[in-house]
Amino acid sequence: xxxxxxxxxxxxxxxxxxxxxxxxxxxxxxxxxxxxxxxxxxxxxxxxxxxxxxxxxxxxxxxxxxxxxxxxxxxxxxxxxxxxxxxxxxxxxxxxxxxxxxxxxxxxxxxxxxxxxxxxxxxxxxxxxxxxxxxxxxxxxxxxxxxxxxxxxxxxxxxxxxxxxxxxxxxxxxxxxxxxxxxxxxxxxxxxxxxxxxxxxxxxxxxxxxxxxxxxxxxxxxxxxxxxxxxxxxxxxxxxxxxxxxxxxxxxxxxxxxxxxxxxxxxxxxxxxxxxxxxxxxxxxxxxxxxxxxxxxxxxxxxxxxxxxxxxxxxxxxxxxxxxxxxxxxxxxxxxxxxxxxxxxxxxxxxxxxxxxxxxxxxxxxxxxxxxxxxxxxxxxxxxxxxxxxxxxxxxxxxxxxxxxxxxxxxxxxxxxxxxxxxxxxxxxxxxxxxxxxxxxxxxxxxxxxxxxxxxxxxxxxxxxxxxxxxxxxxxxxxxxxxxxxxxxxxxxxxxxxxxxxxxxxxxxxxxxxxxxxxxxxxxxxxxxxxxxxxxxxxxxxxxxxxxxxxxxxxxxxxxxxxxxxxxxxxxxxxxxxxxxxxxxxxxxxxxx
Amino acid sequence: xxxxxxxxxxxxxxxxxxxxxxxxxxxxxxxxxxxxxxxxxxxxxxxxxxxxxxxxxxxxxxxxxxxxxxxxxxxxxxxxxxxxxxxxxxxxxxxxxxxxxxxxxxxxxxxxxxxxxxxxxxxxxxxxxxxxxxxxxxxxxxxxxxxxxxxxxxxxxxxxxxxxxxxxxxxxxxxxxxxxxxxxxxxxxxxxxxxxxxxxxxxxxxxxxxxxxxxxxxxxxxxxxxxxxxxxxxxxxxxx
Ligand code: HEM
Ligand SMILES: [Cu+2]
Numbered sequence: 001x002x003x004x005x006x007x008x009x010x011x012x013x014x015x016x017x018x019x020x021x022x023x024x025x026x027x028x029x030x031x032x033x034x035x036x037x038x039x040x041x042x043x044x045x046x047x048x049x050x051x052x053x054x055x056x057x058x059x060x061x062x063x064x065x066x067x068x069x070x071x072x073x074x075x076x077x078x079x080x081x082x083x084x085x086x087x088x089x090x091x092x093x094x095x096x097x098x099x100x101x102x103x104x105x106x107x108x109x110x111x112x113x114x115x116x117x118x119x120x121x122x123x124x125x126x127x128x129x130x131x132x133x134x135x136x137x138x139x140x141x142x143x144x145x146x147x148x149x150x151x152x153x154x155x156x157x158x159x160x161x162x163x164x165x166x167x168x169x170x171x172x173x174x175x176x177x178x179x180x181x182x183x184x185x186x187x188x189x190x191x192x193x194x195x196x197x198x199x200x201x202x203x204x205x206x207x208x209x210x211x212x213x214x215x216x217x218x219x220x221x222x223x224x225x226x227x228x229x230x231x232x233x234x235x236x237x238x239x240x241x242x243x244x245x246x247x248x249x250x251x252x253x254x255x256x257x258x259x260x261x262x263x264x265x266x267x268x269x270x271x272x273x274x275x276x277x278x279x280x281x282x283x284x285x286x287x288x289x290x291x292x293x294x295x296x297x298x299x300x301x302x303x304x305x306x307x308x309x310x311x312x313x314x315x316x317x318x319x320x321x322x323x324x325x326x327x328x329x330x331x332x333x334x335x336x337x338x339x340x341x342x343x344x345x346x347x348x349x350x351x352x353x354x355x356x357x358x359x360x361x362x363x364x365x366x367x368x369x370x371x372x373x374x375x376x377x378x379x380x381x382x383x384x385x386x387x388x389x390x391x392x393x394x395x396x397x398x399x400x401x402x403x404x405x406x407x408x409x410x411x412x413x414x415x416x417x418x419x420x421x422x423x424x425x426x427x428x429x430x431x432x433x434x435x436x437x438x439x440x441x442x443x444x445x446x447x448x449x450x451x452x453x454x455x456x457x458x459x460x461x462x463x464x465x466x467x468x469x470x471x472x473x474x475x476x477x478x479x480x481x482x483x484x485x486x487x488x489x490x491x492x493x494x495x496x497x498x499x500x501x502x503x504x505x506x507x508x509x510x511x512x513x514x515x516x517x518x519x520x521x522x523x524x525x526x527x528x529x530x531x532x533x534x535x536x537x538x539x540x541x542x543x544x545x546x547x548x549x550x551x552x553x554x555x556x557x558x559x560x561x562x563x564x565x566x567x568x569x570x571x572x573x574x575x576x577x578x579x580x581x582x583x584x585x586x587x588x589x590x591x592x593x
Numbered sequence: 594x595x596x597x598x599x600x601x602x603x604x605x606x607x608x609x610x611x612x613x614x615x616x617x618x619x620x621x622x623x624x625x626x627x628x629x630x631x632x633x634x635x636x637x638x639x640x641x642x643x644x645x646x647x648x649x650x651x652x653x654x655x656x657x658x659x660x661x662x663x664x665x666x667x668x669x670x671x672x673x674x675x676x677x678x679x680x681x682x683x684x685x686x687x688x689x690x691x692x693x694x695x696x697x698x699x700x701x702x703x704x705x706x707x708x709x710x711x712x713x714x715x716x717x718x719x720x721x722x723x724x725x726x727x728x729x730x731x732x733x734x735x736x737x738x739x740x741x742x743x744x745x746x747x748x749x750x751x752x753x754x755x756x757x758x759x760x761x762x763x764x765x766x767x768x769x770x771x772x773x774x775x776x777x778x779x780x781x782x783x784x785x786x787x788x789x790x791x792x793x794x795x796x797x798x799x800x801x802x803x804x805x806x807x808x809x810x811x812x813x814x815x816x817x818x819x820x821x822x823x824x825x826x827x828x829x830x831x832x833x
Contacts, residue, residue: 120641188652196645200636208612208635209621223608226648227601230656234663238754245743247750249667265672265747270663273594277659309621317612321605325598559625581624 036122037548038193041129042108043439045099048129052136053096054510059088061507068500070481070493078480079167082151085478087143089154090176093282094183095136097424101289102187102225103132105431106194106218108439112538113215115203115556115578117549119193128193131186135179142168142175150176153478155275158250158268162243164257174243177236184229184236194222203537205558209313210577212536212562213306216313217292220320221285227324228281235274242266269334276327283420284323288316290427291358294380296562297430298362300534301377302369303573305563307361315354315361322351332403341400348398352391359388370566370573374532375449379430382457383423390419393468408478411471414464422460429456429513436517437531441544442524448516452509459506466495533574536562540576596665600658604651646792650799653762657803660758661810664751668814675816676748678808679735685728686808692721693794693801700794703787711783711790718797719770722763729756748814755807759800766796 032040063084066076076084107125111118119125142149151167152160160166161173168176198211198219211219238249242263250271251263299306306312328336328344362384371377393415396402406412429452436444473488482488530539542552556578564575615635637644667673699714733753743753773789 121645188649191652192645192648195648196641200639200641200644202636205625207619208615209619226652227604227655230652231597231659234656234659238663241743241750241754247744248672248747249663249750262744265670267667267670270666273666274659274663277594277597305622310616310619313612313616317609321609324601324605560623561621563622564624575624581626 031548034126036118036126038107038111038119038122038125039439039546039548039550041125042104042106044129045103045107045132046105048133048136049096049100049104052091052140053100055140056088056091056096057507057510059084059091061503063088064500064503066480068497068503070483076480079151080148081480082153082478083149083167083172086151086153086156087139087149091139092421093154093286094180095139097286097420097428098187098225098282099132099183100428101286101424102194102218102222103129103190105214105289105293105435106190106222108435109214109538110194110197110218111201112438112541112546112550113212113536114198114201115206115537115551115558116197116201117551117555120196120201121193124189125193128186128190131182131189135182135186138175138179138182142172142179145171145175147171155279156239157275158239158242158266158271159252159254159263162239162251163254170243174240177240177243180236181233181240184233187225187229191222191226194218195226203555203558206577209310210558210561213292213295213309213312213316214289214536215292216316217289217295220316221288224281224288224320224323225285228278228285231274231278235271235278238274239271269331272331272334273327276330277324279330280327281320281323284319286420286424288320290383290424291316293431294383294427295358295362295365296536297376297380297427297434298365299563299565300434300532301374301380302366302371303533303565304365304369305565307364307367308357309561309563311357312361315358318354319351322347322354326351329398329403332400333407338400345398345400349395352395352398355391359384359391374433375444375446375453376430376434376532378450378453378457379426379433382453383426383430386418386426386457386460387423390415390417390423394419406471408476409471410467410475410477413477414467414471417460417464417467422464426457429453432517434532435538436520437527437544438538438541439545440521440524441527442520443527443531444520444524445516448512452513452516455509456506459502459509462502463499463506466499470495533572535560535564535574535576537577540578594662594666596662597655597658600654640788642788642792646795650796653799653803656758657806660751660755661806664755664810667747667751670747672746673748674746674818675814676741676746676752676811677816678811679732681728681732681735682808682811685725685732686804688721688728689725689801689804692718692725693797695721696790696794696797700791703783703790706783708777708783711786712777715770715774715777715790718793719767719774722767722770722797726760726763729760732756752811755811759804759807762803763800766793766800769793769796 031037035041035044062073062076063081065073066081107119110116139149145168147168147170149168150156150161150172152162152169152173156173156176162169166173198215202208202211235250238247241247242249242251246262248263248266250268251261251266252268253264254261295306295312326344326347328340329348332341332344366381393411397406397412397415433444433449436442470492473492475482475488475492483493527544529541529544532539537551537556537558538546540556541550557580558577559580560575560577562577564570564577566573567575695714695718699711699718702710702714733756736749736752741749743750769789770793773786773793776789777786
């Protein structure tokens, strides 16, 4: 069959579309509210995610108040404690971390870093944000419906998630499930953009192997998310049907309050499989962007090229691929066949290999670097410590025999907070300190930043380190109170009180960070275009903050990778990616001959 | 969960293969020498929407594979009574096949620039697709009339769920189809809609394949009758 070239589908590289062809909004609303500019959408995503994250932070403070000082606060009772646990967990994992890394950083950084004017489907991108906002509002609404939000735990396990006796078993859980479904739809729209933009809208000379690792991390995380979120979507829909129509996908035959319920034969374990097929990759959906960003922070602020660039890319891919075949390590206690347990323990431990490689590479990048202890660097180093810590306890929990007694104890809570809560959050802070100058044109205040770092870093250790011991003692997670339990010594209570004090300190220092964000916006030191002396394209824009279209009349052409720091013989200690190579004498001869 | 792994593993393998091609013989740290041509950068000569559709199909495949995985796992339980495949599905399947054929025909007409045929073909394809959806609804109604309710058995619940998800995907396609058709009838030249027509065709074929897979799944489910007798209620749960 002959293929005739045709107008609309004649291929024009997105990188060569002229500035004029962009959609140009005229009004304030078009520019900042219904915006199709990826940078504005990125900021919208970030602000929304941070706002909803604050709610989750307050919830964690309330939970800690209860655990540290039981029976002091009368507004906390066993059932709203469960609601707080659930909403805290779900908001933090999905609505804060996922949205901020992919929707926030992804939107802001991908087009700038690959040298594109915008995402490839700006309109879809805009819708993506509004659907996300809608999902957030639905979730927030669930606090106010009759019965309150769901208290099923962020894993939403049936049957209890939809049985009377669990808080929010009617409206709460329905709103949660519907909100998740919308989140996934919105994310899919954004995700298509991120993937296709990286694949197709790179500027001339920007090969995949010249991409900054930040883009690699976000790119792979998006691929994981696109494949894994459908599992959450399917489980949410099936559970909603069980709840609303009375099907029995997940609900077994049950007797509740002496009554046979109308459910029959459904399989809670089926839900667990679906949920964790999403749930484990989700860990890496928030970890891979963090890995990518931290690589760039370390390289920039150590003025050294990243150690083992290609190895880093391959490790990101290996971790992403393997993360699809480890999900059942969350289900060791579900009574699975021992051979399955063995299989999943093995794959889990194998993931440690590429992960460890990355850690070594970060450390080797630091080795004999010209380290600048700027605030982003402090957070990056803090990340390495925390991540190693959480990773090591992960090796323990990955083994069936060790996991069985520790499952559902505070040890698990300590482990996952170290590895997937605090670590990515530290990277997010580092990234905000790093890119805030590009977004606003002003530096964040350094003194406040350093204070924020030290209190947060040491504070989180004060919170989570002792929690491991509580776990060893057998203190269960998701418990409103454990007083009067024989096997838990009195001293556990003092430890709990100490943890709570640390939590309150860490929580309040985040207010200082917010203050810094606002204060610096008006009063911060003007940053100039490239305050850190970085090589990547987002720092080479003609304007700071970059205008719509990012690069002015001409898109940059890329001549080198993103890591030319401290190159011997170069005049500065960094060479921007778009700086043409110097003409050597030899080349001049070539040219004339 | 085997089915979903059969989808995810090839996708990841494809990514690995693609990345191998990006990394082989590449030294990322070397700079461009003056006069060197800019390196090929692996940007495919395809419009972004085409790639976008490809990525979306991967997502949809993951969704359907997960549903099928769930179906297979849930099938093992004792309360499963296989649903006798309604005869009407043979008819709707036929209609969907015709719809795909019409779209394929439209596509080649669009490539040849035959605007009259494109109009005819698009209408035919769309109407047939709506016909398919109407047929599915009819089958639902018949099932309902014969007391095959969504709650009476997991096999029924899955039947309604699978057909609904598939139908909604087709509705999404019909929305794009509607926009394209409207554009064409407002007098757009063939060139302006050619890409949309091509992508619609790909999507139609994809949904046909998915439907054939789902249909085959329903047909191949071994017939099984719920073993619950009234005495066994305590174990199997209450009959309805
Ligand atoms: C200052 C920071 C934080 C504090 C003090 C904190 C504290 C807590 C506490 C006390 C619990 C409940 C333990 C229990 O009773 O079982 C919890 C659960 C949880 N947290 Fe955090 N958290 C913080 C940040 C985060 C972040 C950033 C994430 C993001 C991943 C996160 C994810 C979770 C999850 C997934 C759960 C489990 C919820 C459940 O059991 O259903 N947390 N956290
Ligand atoms: Cu896991």
